[in-house]
Amino acid sequence: MSGTRLPQTPAWWFDGSAPPLWARAVSTLYGAAVALRRWAYRRGLLRRHHPGVPVIVVGNLVAGGSGKTPLTVAVVERLRAAGWTPGVASRGYGRADASTPRWVEPGMDAASAGDEPLLIARATGAKVRVDRDRVVAARALAAAGCDIVVCDDGLQHYRLMRDVEIEVQDVRRRYGNSLLLPAGPLREPLERAADCALRVVNLGVADAATSDAAQMTGEWPMRLGIGDVRPLLGGRGLPLAAFAGQRVHAVAGIGEPERFFAMLRGAGIAVVPHAFPDHHLYTPADFEFGSRLPILMTEKDAVKCAAFADAQTFMVPVEAVLPDAFWDALLERLPARDT
Structure with missing residues (x-):
């Protein structure tokens, strides 16, 4: 087996073409439902709950991947360095027993x-709790000794009150055509970003030049630093440059696989994308790709493939790199830590 198995994102989300009439009609209904829900929470008709810790x-407004998980990892590590005891709440998409x-x-x-x-x-x-109900997950983390909770995704989970919201965008896709699902990629209207x-x-x-340009627009730039490529079976890591000039099978089951493939191509690697x-x-x-080549995959994919990996299977770790001023801005928005 080879090639792309990914269900296609509707082309009209990002290529400038007009969405079909059915998508616009459903988008109108979806938008009305989103607006009604937000109104109900703002008026107190639907209750919000705080776990007692910050x-x-x-999260993001756009359906699909934007880099939330690397940023979540970086946020947890920065909070710990600042003296907090963070825990992570997640719905845990893709679990066999999601309930x-x-x-x-x-x-x-x-x-x-x-x-x-x-x-x-x-x-x-860090302590990580998965639960469809993020309020319950956050309370469990607080009860377990965490003095701050980080939610991986959940911008639209209004039942859980929050102290700080961080929106993540992909620089290439941004908001697409700026329309609501399914006419466009937006989970909520664009004005939600202002919150x-x-x-x-x-x-x-x-x-760095690209990063500085992004910061001038009032947005915080996040780069992805590439760590040593590590064999799934264990052993010494290799710099990504060690694969330059080679042909490899590249595997990505993430929100935007092309981001991973482009990263490998940028390192001079000949990519057979999957x-x-x-x-x-x-x-x-x-x-079963039909050819014997090294296999490079994301960390997110690697946690699911170790059981049947071989010596030619590697993961490419990345870490979120942001300006020091971003971390200062985040910590300034948190309440004083109990000591």
Whole structure:
């Protein structure tokens, strides 16, 4: 098997073409439902709940990937460095038993934990709780000793009151055609972005000049720093440059696989792309590519593939890199920490 298996995002979301009439009609109904829900929360007809500790939500307005998980990991690590004891609340998309709340341990499998929560637990060592109800998850974290909660996604989960909202955008896709689902990629109207205290733009692997330009627009630039490529079976890591000039199978089951493929091409690697749906649960058959080449994949994919990886299977870790001033701005928006 080879090639792209990813269900196609509607072309009209990002290419400037007109959405079909049915999509516009459904978008109007969707927009009315979103507006009614927001009104109900603002008027107190639907209750909001606070877990008793500060809450930071990392989310986006656009359906699909934007780089929330690397930023969530970075936020957890910065909070810990500032003396907080952070925990992470997540719905845990892609879990086999999504209705069952649970603590995520680094040794768990992704089918039980969810790929992103498992990645966060392994990367940070923080307490991670998955639950469809983020209010309940946040309260469980607070009861377990966490003095601040970071939500991976959940910008639209209004039941959970939050102290700081961080919106993340992808620099290439932005808001697409700026229309609501399904006519466009927006989960909520564009004006919702003004409610977010901090707006981060994921530049991918970008240079400092591009980062400075992004900051001038009032948005905080986020670059992705590439770590050593690590074999899934364990062993010494290699710099990504070690694969330059080689042909590889590139595997990505993330919101925007092309971001990963472009990163590899930018390192001089000849990419045979294999895009899978976001949160895809892999089987050995998914890797029957018909040619024997090194396989490079994202960290999010790697947590689901170790059981059937071989010596030619590698993961490419990335970390979110933001200006020091961003972290100052985030910490300034938090209440004083209890000591």
